[in-house]
Amino acid sequence: MANRQRKKAMTSSDMDLKPFMNLMVVLIPMLLVSAEFAKVAVIDIKLPEARGSQTKQAVTEQPQEDKSEKLLLTAIITDSVVTLGAKGGFMPSLFYREYHHYVAKDDKEDFTVEFEPGKVPKHPKTGRDMQIFERYDIYLYTCDEQRNTLNRLYTKFNELVTNTAYEPVEKVNVGDTVLALTNPRRTIIVKDPSEFVLKPLSAYDELQNRLMKIKERYREAEDGNDIIIAAENAVMYDKIVQIMDKARASEFSNISIAKLRS
Amino acid sequence: MAGRAKKVPRSSDLNITSMMDMFTIILVFLLKSFSAEGSILTNADNLVLPNSESKKKPQEVNLQVAVTNEMIMVDNMPIVPTEDVRKIPADDPDPAASKLEEKLRACMAQEEEMVRVGALNAVQGKVIVQVDKNIDFDVLFKVMNTCGKVGYNNMNFAVMERDE
Numbered sequence: 001m002a003n004r005q006r007k008k009a010m011t012s013s014d015m016d017l018k019p020f021m022n023l024m025v026v027l028i029p030m031l032l033v034s035a036e037f038a039k040v041a042v043i044d045i046k047l048p049e050a051r052g053s054q055t056k057q058a059v060t061e062q063p064q065e066d067k068s069e070k071l072l073l074t075a076i077i078t079d080s081v082v083t084l085g086a087k088g089g090f091m092p093s094l095f096y097r098e099y100h101h102y103v104a105k106d107d108k109e110d111f112t113v114e115f116e117p118g119k120v121p122k123h124p125k126t127g128r129d130m131q132i133f134e135r136y137d138i139y140l141y142t143c144d145e146q147r148n149t150l151n152r153l154y155t156k157f158n159e160l161v162t163n164t165a166y167e168p169v170e171k172v173n174v175g176d177t178v179l180a181l182t183n184p185r186r187t188i189i190v191k192d193p194s195e196f197v198l199k200p201l202s203a204y205d206e207l208q209n210r211l212m213k214i215k216e217r218y219r220e221a222e223d224g225n226d227i228i229i230a231a232e233n234a235v236m237y238d239k240i241v242q243i244m245d246k247a248r249a250s251e252f253s254n255i256s257i258a259k260l261r262s
Numbered sequence: 263m264a265g266r267a268k269k270v271p272r273s274s275d276l277n278i279t280s281m282m283d284m285f286t287i288i289l290v291f292l293l294k295s296f297s298a299e300g301s302i303l304t305n306a307d308n309l310v311l312p313n314s315e316s317k318k319k320p321q322e323v324n325l326q327v328a329v330t331n332e333m334i335m336v337d338n339m340p341i342v343p344t345e346d347v348r349k350i351p352a353d354d355p356d357p358a359a360s361k362l363e364e365k366l367r368a369c370m371a372q373e374e375e376m377v378r379v380g381a382l383n384a385v386q387g388k389v390i391v392q393v394d395k396n397i398d399f400d401v402l403f404k405v406m407n408t409c410g411k412v413g414y415n416n417m418n419f420a421v422m423e424r425d426e
Binding site for chain 2: 037044232235259
């Protein structure tokens with residue numbers, strides 16, 4: 001008797017899930033159909049007609065007509081250097097070493113190797129040649145002229161840490177005021193130096209740092225939103241896109257592309 | 263004996279709770295990735311777009327140019343092998359892939375025709391360029407130059423949105 005009573009109480013507390021199930025069965029296929037798994041975005045490239053099909057002749061003619069207060073900011077990228085130039089001159093070059101991050105298609109082994117032109121990296125275990133489509137990322141680490149990689153501090157959100165003069169720092173003490181490389185820069189007062197990690201300084205981050213400095217100084221320039229990205233023939237498209245990203249992050253939204261003639 | 267009789271109806275009870283849990287999680291996940299627009303771009307198997315922080319959504323365009331390691335395609339039609347474009351001398355002041363130019367001119371003529379009959383307001387010269395991330399700048403420049411020459415000056419590069 002007692003048994004039966006308990007059973008009754010239990011069943012009455014059970015929710016009737018059937019309507020909910022019906023709803024789910026309809027909703028899930030519907031959402032599955034309209035789901036977007038890989039999000040595609042676009043980057044705007046502005047090519048004014050006169051600039052878009054600029055030939056060699058047009059380039060040589062340009063300086064004569066140009067007497068305005070234009071900045072003509074240009075990022076020049078070759079296989080080991082990134083340089084920022086403007087009408088007034090060039091900033092010190094940024095030397096970098098290139099590392100490629102591979103993920104093998106077959107055994108998901110992932111590893112990072114330094115890139116050497118003309119050399120195909122080998123799988124660390126099986127020794128086979130890696131395919132180009134297995135390359136996931138390209139890292140550019142800043143180095144000095146002797147090709148020693150420079151390590152600088154990063155926050156735990158992977159933002160570069162600079163001092164108040166906008167120079168990347170190697171060491172911080174308690175009570176220091178530092179800036180994290182976001183747009184606009186975020187001020188941090190150091191409470192615990194161990195919060196920051198020493199990592200190879202990414203050339204992209206240093207580029208953004210410099211671009212933001214330029215932006216601050218030349219906000220009033222006539223072409224203050226323009227940047228020209230000039231690349232060598234062999235530069236990978238991926239690098240150009242990364243640099244475009246950094247340019248846009250530093251509010252140079254009007255991006256055009258040029259070619260370095262050797 | 264009585265115990266066995268009891269067992270039979272109980273075993274036919276399906277325990278739905280765990281399935282419900284699963285459904286709820288799937289529902290939340292799918293709601294998150296819901297998009298009303300759908301994707302405008304179709305991309306080929308061997309074309310890996312670079313990752314970017316750009317959040318700009320692709321607008322409706324008339325023309326798609328895709329550059330993979332093997333082929334250059336216009337609106338998913340293979341036009342010219344990428345190798346042929348690489349062979350164009352690098353010091354050419356105005357490099358253009360002739361087959362690609364021909365095809366683009368045909369597209370441009372079509373667009374002009376559409377303006378003439380009133381289906382479009384103006385010739386927009388818009389093109390979305392999908393380029394594999396391992397393509398070198400040389401090829402990209404030649405393709406862009408060809409597009410610019412024909413009159414497609416409004417260029418967009420397709421990229422993968424970084425998920426963060």
